[in-house]
Each structure stands twice: as structure tokens, then as C-alpha cells.
Amino acid sequence: MLSDEAVPSTEIAVERISMVFGKKDHEVEALRDVSFEIYKNEFVSLLGPSGCGKSTLLRLMADLLEPTSGRITIGQEHPREMRLRRKFGIVFQNPTLFEWRTVKDNIELPLEVFGIKKSEYSKISDQLLEMVGLTPFKHHYPWQLSGGMQQRVAIARALSLDPPILFMDEPFSALDEFTKEKLQLDLLEIKKKTNKTIVFVTHSIPEAVFLSDRVIVLSSHPGRVHSILNMDREEGSPSLVRQSGLFHEMTAAVRKCFYKESDSLDGQMV
């Protein structure tokens, strides 16, 4: 194997993707000529205002949509191939738990569908429950949990088949600020433990800066890649990182993308 440090290997390649929704006369151009690469074991955020097509982009990578033109490859393969081989997990903004299943049963859903024996997957779900800190709640039903806990279940469920890639579509945007910060920390912890490649869609600049190795900034109507920014990281406790000068510098750099983009928006963007 080649040394990983020198040349990061490409996990996901997005090449000249365009996406148009609707039929003639009612066409909406969601994405225009979008290209970028995501490297193995990287944490990348797709950041942009609503209407920039970031969720669409994620769904294209996950083979939930077909692009109008362009090509996406994941590890040299078509996303469909990767989906059929269960090579990625997805977390949506809405936890999308099945309300008739307990927490543990929800986590085991992908394993059941995959056809793994019950005796084997019980151990897997127990480990995941431990990782997301929900072991005492494993026999609870989704409606008995807070929003943050439900989203933890969704994360554990996405990890249950141990896929190399995790797609997350604004997973924390419906949560209150405190829960959000806690879950961001936990996600970084999970990232450290599992070393997944994570593609994270968000409209929050601080969230993207705090979590990501790189931030892909998208502009809207139609969605295009505005710029791709490397996030420098400072070592230290997370609360320190959030208050550090470097963090503010990075946030400012990302913010500048939006202000520079259209002068008419300047000062109006809050």
C-alpha cells in the first residue's frame, strides 16, 4: 500500500455534476457543473444557504437521486454499486426512527435487512449503544427520547453495518444549541474512534468550521462550488478551540465567501 501521509487517496469524486428538477417549463436548476473530491477518512462539510443544492448533492452521492449530467464515483465505483454493497450510512435532519421499534431494534434495522443472524447483531447493537451512550435506554421507544437522543440512535443505526462512509444531512439543525454542541463533540469522538469518511451537510458556518477538515462552500441558484477551504486545527479542549483566535479566523474566512459573493447582499445577510 502507498503511504497515506504523502498523497491522500480519493474516496469520492464528483465530476461536473448538474442537476435539474421538474419538467419542461417548470425546470429548477439545483446544481450546475459541480466538481470536487473527498479524500479517505476526511471530514468534509458541504456548506451553503438554503437552495444551494447541498442536500441534493448528498442524495446524489448516496444514489437516492440520479444526476442530470456528470458523474460521481465512490472508490472508483458508481454510487449504486456502493449502495448495494452497503458502503455508506445516512443520517437525516429528522431522526427517521421507526416508532414501532425500540431503540435497540431501530439500530438493528440495517442488520436485519442485510440478513445478519440475530445472535450476531445483538452484540453489534450493544456496542453501538455503548458508543452513543444510550445503553440504559435500549428498550425505550423513540417517542420516549429527547430529540438529541433520537439523533444519537440515528447515528448508531447509520454505523451498524460499519460502512466506511457516513453521509449526514443537517443532522443537528433541529436541535437546541446545547444539545447541538454536545452532539458535535460526540461526533468528533466517534470520528476519532471509527475513522469514517464523513460528508456533512450544514448551513451553520461555526458548525462546519468546528467539525471539518475541509469545507466546501456552495453558492445558490443554481448551486455551484464557490470555494474549498482547508480548516486548520488547533489542539486543545473543544471549548478552547471554539474560543480560539484560529477558530474565529477560519469562521471569518468562510463567512467572507458569502459576503464577497454578491455585493447587493452585503450587510443584509444576517
Added chain:
Amino acid sequence: MTGRWSRGWSGGAVVALWMVLLLALWEGAAWYIANVAQVTAPASKLPYPHLVLGTLREHFRPLLEQGAITFGNSITGFVIGSAVGCALAVVMSLSRTVEHTLSPYMVASQMVPIIGLAPIVYGIVHDAALSRVLMAGYVTFFPVTINTLRGLQSVKQEQLELMRSYAANTWALYTKLKLKAALPGLFAGLKLSGPLAITASIIVELMGAPDGVGVLMISSLYYGTSQVYMFWSTVLVSVAIGLVLFLLISLAERLITPWQPEFRANGGEPR
């Protein structure tokens, strides 16, 4: 209404209280038309409930036996009709073409009045039990299909995307997600069609079947005022077996779909 009925036995006391009040009101009204309004043959308009209940107790045995015959056939038809209804809903949810092809026929089938269809069916099969089963099934399948189909289509986009991301096949999609999501709809359909199934059986009996509570009903009608208490007793028995079926369905719903918001212990609020 369904929520209140199925809320369990805590509401039982309230129901009992209303029953007593209703009987008292009935008794009062019967007394009024007999003694104050002085209408002719008051018992044939509104008999005293205590006399009706007395007749009910006196002829309890035959009423129960005939009621059981009606109930048994209704249930058989109801179960078959529900199964057909579910199967139709699943087939229709699998294919839009099938849905559009079948829908007009299903709707048209419901336009045929049962009172017209019952003698035709009885004339053809010439078997009371089988006619009851067929008619009960006939009125059952439509509400079950419509409500189950709506349940199957109630699945959210993200749930479908999730199953798709697991590369779930149609079997897994239905058994793990769609059929489960359709259960509340199925029960809504069952609760609608349960009482209908009983009514349909009784109509077959009115058309000349040899047994069942409907036969007692129509024969007591022939004898005018002398059998009026018997007639009202048969009505009460019909109501009772309809209620029993409804309560059985509600109980099954509670056991099979305990996750529904109205069955949650603390009103569905997160702990």
C-alpha cells in the same frame, strides 16, 4: 370517538352511567306517550325498556343462540373480507396501474345497495350461512382496502430513502416498514367495517334465511304489537354483537399497535 372507546376500562364507569341515564330517559319517554300524550298502541311506538329487558331475559337463550349464529357468520365474512381488502391494498400500492384499474370497479361495487344484493346472493347460493359470510365480506373489503392503502402510502420520503440506502428489497420494504406503517389505517378500516359486516348478515336473514337474529326480528314484526318487546330485544341483541365486534377490534389494535400516540402512557410526551 375511536380514541374514547379504546381508551380502556377506566372509561367503563362513565359509559355505565350514561347507559343508566339513557334507560331512565327512555322509561320516562315511554311513560309520557302512554299516559300523558295517550297515543294509540303506545308500546309499538316506544315500549317501556323494563318490559323489553324482561323479554330479553325471558328469551335470553334463543336470542343468544341466534345472535351467536349471526355473529359467527359475520366474523367469518369479516375476516375473509379484511384479508381480501388487505391483499388488494398491497397489490394497489405496488402498482399505480393496478390502483387506477381497480379503483373504479371497487367504488362501483359499493354503489350496489346491500338490500338489493342480499336476495340475489341468497338466491344464487341458497345457503344462509354462506350468504351471510359473502355479504359480510362484501361490505368489509372496501373500507379496509381504502384505509390500508392510505396507511401504506403514509410512509415518509426519508423512511423510504433510508430503506433504499440499505438496499432493501420489496419484501423487506413491506415487512419492515410499509405494512407496519399501514396498521393504524388497517384498524381504522376494520372499525368502520366491523359493524357493517353484522348489518349485512342481518339483512340476509331478513331476506328469508332459516336462522339468525334477523329471523327473530322479522318474525316478531309479523305479529304486530304482541311481539313488540321481542322485536326490540332483537334490536338490542344486534347492537350488542356489533359492540362486541367493535371492542374486539379495538382491543386487538391496542395489543398490536401499542406505539400509536393515543395508547402511549403519558400522552406521547417525551420523558
